[in-house]
Amino acid sequence: MKNKNLTYYALLFLIIVLSSCKNEGEYHSVSDRIKAEEKPYHGTLTSEELLAGRDLIKITEGEHTFLIPERKSQIKSFACIECHSKPLSQMKGTDKAKAHWDITINHANIETMDCATCHNGEDMNNLTSLTGRNIDFNLSYKLCAQCHTNQFEDWKGGAHGKKISGWTPPRASMTCVECHNPHDPGFEQRWPAQFNTQKAIERNEGLDH
Amino acid sequence: MSENKKWYSLDLGLNKKKGSSGSCGCGKAEGGCNSHKEELSAEEFYEAAINASIGEERHKDGFEQVFDVKMDRRTAFKKLTASLLIGAGAVSTSCSLTTSGDAKEKAQIDWEEQFKGNYKLMTDDEKKKTVDRLMRSYELRTGKNISMTAENAAEDVLFGYAFNISKCQGYMDCVSACVAENNQDRNSEMQYIRIHEMKDGEGFKFDKADDNYYHEVPAEGHFYMGTQCFHCDDPPCVDVCPVQATWKEEDGLVVIDYDWCIGCRYCMAACPYDGRRFNWSKPEVPENEVNKNQHYLGNRMRKKGVMEKCTFCVQRTRKGKNPACVEACPTGARIFGNLLDPNSSIRWVLENKKVFRLKEDLGTEPKFWYFMD
Ligand code: SF4
């Protein structure tokens, strides 16, 4: 009799344990859930609306295909050959007004790069790679990727830079020049966007923890 | 009105039925309610009021009330006091011949809002109704319109966040954007996000970090990192809530029903990450700064005495956008996405960068990872 009771208890216990295991948090960790439930998102939410009206170009780099903004129409002085009608060597030294006075180069040092590292004096409408091949202004990221290889990898994956789209597909990423001035790519020191005066008061009164 | 509503309706004469030609809720044409023939004695009125508010629970003993409740104790408490107050107010408003239709409607809304259920248990229809009531109520009070939605979690979505410590420069643009987006109290300067300024070479020392610096940033010899609610997958804050006013949604967001929260602050104590904020006073936002695109679980206006926190901008993210902080960050230090989608940026970060979470040993499973370039 006692034994029978014990078995019942044991059974009951087992049932409780098993059933609670199923209901209470089906997965042991969030990575388990990700593994079990992952699937490419093709749901109803999209970034189409956010991207509507923007001029975008589709690019494929390695295994990543995504959109980037069209650039040439944003450059005020494009096309360059409207002024650069002759090779640069022939335009230098003439008594024309100094152009591009607002550009100062603060990007690596002069042993590493100068204007001609990226611009081709013979063909101002295109950028030029280290080996002298043309790079379209719309694809200027290829120029940066020649040296900044780590950043390029992260950018392709989505870890570096910013998105124009939301978290939903289609993915649209900003390119390097959207945030970095190519002639002076560093970020400035500046004041923070705000200061919390209440927190400062609490801290002064020793109420802060 | 539907039969299976989870709140009580008070007929204030707005939905007039045939036969009651009167202008007040009690159906009398003249003389208001006082001349009611079947007038209740004080005792009967008391009986009826208690019956209406806690119903059958009063017939149970203490044990049953605790363990066999259809509505929990919180409801019983609230109903007993608040229903008497509101009921009295509503009845007097509805029966007075001088009050306007607006006031009656407002009383009706207040009444229905008072007795609505926990959002977590509402059907989509009930969610829509409460959202409609809240929008109408805002319009009645301020004369302005807001747009409030109640989107549910989308399928195949689990939200996650990654923060690049090497990129953050301490500009705090995210904090400003968050305050504006989420209608946080301007008086107490509530902020969901904290940016901690830490000394290089000393590691994470939150007690020595400064989260309210004001000098040019990035400051020499310092690095910056942000914290906010991490939307833990096993959130201790949810476990401790005595009234289930906070819970985890299917898409991983940990949310609060501001109308169900009793302000006990247990969750605040339980959160190991300082993720929760409490409204000690009535939150105030200048009318022209109110973000009118709202979600019931997100940035709708809160009241005094309730808990709130980062919701990963549920009002934006459930429409496919990124949270406001992600959009505002000028350095791209903030990455947001769908953890279940193997093609998402957040997944790329988790798989290709060396990521870690804060206090991982607690087993809270934050869905907020840190990484470095
Ligand atoms: S960070 Fe805190 S408030 Fe947010 S889910 Fe985790 S325990 Fe809860």
Ligand code: SF4
């Ligand atoms: S303060 Fe927190 S624990 Fe208390 S009722 Fe509100 S959400 Fe729940």
